[in-house]
Structures are given as C-alpha cells and as structure tokens.
Amino acid sequence: MARDKVVIASKVYFNEDRLSRPAIMREIDGTLSRLGTDYLDLYIIHRFDFDTPIIGATKASYLDDAAGALNVKLTAEDIAYLEEMYVPHPIVGAIDHNPAQGVMLLDEKK
Numbered sequence: 001m002a003r004d005k006v007v008i009a010s011k012v013y014f015n016e017d018r019l020s021r022p023a024i025m026r027e028i029d030g031t032l033s034r035l036g037t038d039y040l041d042l043y044i045i046h047r048f049d050f051d052t053p054i055i056g057a058t059k060a061s062y063l064d065d066a067a068g069a070l071n072v073k074l075t076a077e078d079i080a081y082l083e084e085m086y087v088p089h090p091i092v093g094a095i096d097h098n099p100a101q102g103v104m105l106l107d108e109k110k
Contacts, residue, residue, distance in 0.1 A: 007041045008035065008041055009041060009042035009044065010040055010042075012024055012031075012043060012045055012046060024043075028043060
C-alpha cells in the first residue's frame with residue numbers, strides 16, 4: 001500500500017534519559033528504522049514524566065506557533081476527508097487489563 005494511504009502512529013516510553021528531547025529523538029530514530037519508514041504521522045508520549053518539564057517549548061516563538069493552531073478552521077470537506085478512511089474498532093491491549101480502580105501511576109513522585 002502507498003505510504004500516503006496509511007496513517008502510522010507509535011508511542012515513546014521511558015528509556016535512558018526518560019522523555020528528554022535527546023531521548024525522544026533517539027527513540028523515534030529506532031522506531032522509524034524498525035518500521036521501515038522515514039516519518040510517522042503521530043508520535044505519542046506513553047506516560048507522564050515527572051523529571052522532564054514534557055511542554056517542550058524552549059522559545060517563546062514555539063508557544064506562538066502552538067497557539068496559532070487555535071486559528072485553524074476545518075471545513076466540512078476537510079473533516080470528511082480526514083474521517084473518510086477511519087473505521088472505529090474496539091480497544092484491545094493494555095487498557096483492558098487495567099485494575100478495576102483505573103490507571104495507576106507506577107513512578108509517581110512522592
């Protein structure tokens with residue numbers, strides 16, 4: 001299938017250097033290599049990191065760029081295009097194995 005016909009998502013978890021920028025960049029390089037692609041459409045941080053301050057903006061201009069997303073307006077045609085290939089499916093995997101009381105933070109700072 002052509003790469004422009006699929007959406008590839010992955011997630012990053014704690015490894016050496018936790019969720020620092022260098023750690024995320026190292027991990028995404030490994031992910032891209034394993035998946036045999038040169039980009040991802042979505043990269044998700046899998047867990048909150050108490051040791052990394054994870055907004056990621058180191059310059060005021062980055063905050064301005066992020067805030068600019070509030071001005072993006074999608075047309076009905078844009079939304080239809082984005083949802084065209086989406087097929088909902090049941091959640092499977094780790095979520096269905098959570099304890100009854102819900103998700104627990106395993107490395108919460110005390």
